[in-house]
Amino acid sequence: MKNIFHIAAVFLFIMGCGNKNTEESASEEQAEATGIVVSQDQFDTNDLMIGAMERRTFPKMVETSGMIDVPPENRASVTAFMGGFVKQTSLLIGDQVKKGQLLVILENQEFVQMQQDYLEVFNQLDYLKAEFERNQTLFDEKIASQKNFLQAKSNYETAKARYQGLKEQLQMLNISPSKVEQGNISSQAAIYAPIAGSITKMNVAKGSYVSPATEILEIVDNEHVHLELTVFEKDILKVKKGQKIEFKIPEASEETFNAEVHLVGTSIDNSQRTIKVHGHLEHEDEKASNFLPGMFVDAMIMTDTIKTLSLPEEAVIESEGGYYVLKLIDQKDGGYTFERVAVKQGSTYGGFTEINSSELTESDKFLTKGVFDLIGG
Template identity: 50%
Template sequence: MKTTIIHRLILSILGLMLASCANSEKKIVSEVEVKSDIQVTENQFKGNDMRLGQIQEKDFPQMVESTGIIDVPPENKAIISPYMEGYVKDTPLLIGDKVERGQFLVSLENPDYVQLQQDYLDALEQLQFLKSEYERQKTLAEEKITSQKNFLKAESDYKRNLSRYNALKKKLQMLNIDPSNVEKGNITSTVNLYAPISGSITEMMISKGMHVSAADKLMQITDINHLHLELNVFEKDVMKLKAGQDILVNIPEATEDTLAAEIHLIGKSIDEDKRTVRVHGHFKDEENNNFAAGMFVDAQIVIGSQKAMAIPSESVVSLDDKNYVLVLNSKEKNIYYLDRREVLTGDSYKGYTLIKNAADFKNGDQLLVKGAFPLITAE
C-alpha cells in the first residue's frame, strides 16, 4: 500500500516537471519568434508598394568640407556717398526697391553748393580777362615791347586761374550740377545722386532732414545677377583643389536641395587667424538661384571618387541611435519573413548610403529597400 502511494507521488512530480519544461521551452520558442521575425503577407507587400533589392557597388565622391557665404563681385556692389556734406532733402526709396543705372536716388541741400557755383562763375569771369591779358603780353613780348617779367606774370596768373576754373568745373560735375546751366545763371541749392549700377537697395542709412558728411554711407545697391560662392577651405586641404572641380552646395536657411557649382579661383594667401584659404566658386545654374548675398552655405568640394558597397538610403532606418535594415529570411505560402539587421553606415550620395559592414551580409541577400520604416519602428 505504501509502495503504491510512493509510486503515485513520484509519477505526479515527474509529470509536473515535464509539463513545466514543456511550457518553458514553448515560452522560449515564442520569444525567439517575436524577436527575430517580421511577417508580411503578399497583399501587404504589394499594397504598401514594398520592394526588395541587394547591396551593390556604387561610386562615392571623395569630398573636402568647407563653409562660406553667397556673395557678388565687387563691381556688382555700390556704396552711395556724397562728395560734399549736406542735408537729406528727398529720397523715395526703401530697402528692397529695384533701381536702374542712372535712376534718381536722393537729393541733398546745402548753402555751400551755392557758394561753389558762385566761385565757378567768378573763376570763369577772371579767366576771360586773364586769358586776354596773357595773349596781349605774349604778343608784346614777341615784339620785344614789354619785359619778360610782365609776360611771365600774365602767363602765371592765367594758368593758375585756368587750373582753378577746371577744378571748380570738375567739382560741379561730380555733384551732378551742369556747368553750362550755371553759366546761364541757373544756380541751385540742391544736388541729386543717381544710381551708378542697376540692382536692388540692400542697405538704407538715411532719413529726410538728416545731415550727412562726405564720408558717410547713405545706401548700398547690390546687383544679384551674378551670385557666386566665397568658401573658406582649411590649408591642409588646399593642395587637393583645382579649378573646375564640382562643388555640392547646401543653404540650410533657404532650401533642402543641393545646388551644383564649380571652383573658379583658388586664393594664394592664408588667413593667419583661421588658417584657411579663400576659394571662389560659380553656380552652374545662375538664372534659377533666387538667393540673397550674404547667405551662409555648407559646401563639399568633390576631389575624387571611390567605389563602395551601398544600399538605397530609404532602406536604412534609425532607431535608438542605431541603423537597421530588413533582410529577407524566407518566403513561404505568400508570407515574407524578414529579419532586422544592424548596419554601420557612411556617407550618402544620390539616394544611396555607404555600408561599412557589408562583409556581414551574404552574397545574394535581399533587403527591403522600400517600406522598411513602418515595420522596424512598429516592433
C-alpha cells in the same frame, strides 16, 4: 491491477503529447529569435520590395558653410562729394532703382560759393588769354620785357588751372558748368545711382546733414550672386577649381542647389585657420532672384569619388544606437524570412547609402522597402 496499467498508459500518452507540443513551441520560438517572417499577403499588402546591393559612385565631401554675396562691382555705397543737408529723397529700403536715377538732392551754401568762383575765373579767362598773347607778341618783337611776358603767362596758366579744377568739382557734384557759365547758380546738388539694383540701406532722412564720410545709402544688384564659403585649413588641399558644390539655405528652404568652385583663396585667416572659397551658381538666371546677399548657406564640396556597394536609403534603419538591414535568408511556402544584420553606414547620396560590411555579398537579397514597418527606428 488491470486498472493500474490502463491509468499508466493514459498518463504516458498525455506526457508524450505534452513533449511534442513543447518541442513545437521551442521550434517556433527559435524561428522568431533568428528571423522575421512575413507572409505573402503581408508582403503584397504593404508594398514591400526586395533587391540586391548595387555598386554606385559616391562623392567624397568637404563640409563647409558661408553666405550668399555679390561681386564688389554689384554693390555701391553712395556718399556725397561735399557735405550738405538732405533736401529731397523719396526712397525706401527695397526700392528698385535704375543706373542714373536721381537718389538724393543736397543743399549747401558752399555749392553757391564754388559756382561763383568758377564763374569769376571763367569770365577772367578770355581777358587773361588775350593779355598773355599780346605780351608774347610784344616780347617776340623785343618791345615788352621778359618779366611782363612771364607774368602774363603765369596769370593765364594759373587761371586756366583753377578753371579746370573748379569745373571738375562741379561735375563731381553733378552741377552743369555750362549752366553756371550762363549765370544759372543753384544751392542744390543731385546724387544719381551709380548702378542699377535695390536699396539695401537708407541712412538719411529729409533735413539731415551728411558729410563726405557719411554713407547715404547702399545699392545692391543681385543679378549675379555667388557663394563665399569658409573652408578649414585641414581640408583646403582637397578643394580645386571646377569641383561641384551642393548647398542649402537652411533658414529658408530644404531645396538643394548646385554651384561650382570658381576661385580658391591664397591666404589663410590666422585667427580661424580658414580660407575663402568662391563659388558660382548653376542656372543662375533662374535662381538668382530668390537669393539675397547675406543669406547663410550650408554647403558640401565634392572633392573626389569612390565606387562601392550600396542600398536604397530607406533599406538602412537606425535602431538601438546602430544601423541595420534586413537580409533575406529564406523564401518558401508563400512567405519570406529576414535576418536583421548590423552594418556600418557610410555616406548617403542620391537616395542611396554606402554599405560597409564584411559579412554581406553582392548576391545577397535585402528588403529595400518597408524596413521601418518591420523593425522600427
